[in-house]
Amino acid sequence: MKKNGILNAPLSRVIAELGHTDYIVIADCGLPIPPGVERIDLALKPGLPAFLDTLELVLADMQVERAVFANEISQHNPVIEHAATSMLDGKPIGHVPHAEFKQISRGARAIIRTGEASPYANVILYSGVIF
DSSP states (O other): OOOSSOOOHHHHHHHHHOOTTOEEEEEOTTSOOOTTSEEEEOOOBTTBSOHHHHHHHHHHHSOEEEEEEETTHHHHOHHHHHHHHHHTTTOOEEEEOHHHHHHHHTTOSEEEEOOOOSTTOOEEEEEOOOO
16 A cells, blocks of 8 residues: 555556656646546545645645646636645746636646636646656
């Protein structure tokens, strides 16, 4: 049995398989997941697990090079945006329109669906390298 880090086997596997510039999405419970993209559904009920809790654990396991949010988070969910930006600890952060965010998500290695039930609580995390 795994003792530390992410215990969810599919999520742990996807992070381990990422190469440089591959990306995953951490999503609220409402983001549509395109056909063909691996869905890692962690949602248990609205709010559980929370987006920020999931992001914190993923960031502890994944080498992140940069992140992208939907533009709309700034107006509709600034508390989540500020907290997530702080957790990204100075990594480059981009913003795109939500429609473009959904298009980009089609190329994700996986979309991690949380129970987060607040608007635009989604982030694309691009994999970096550890050297």
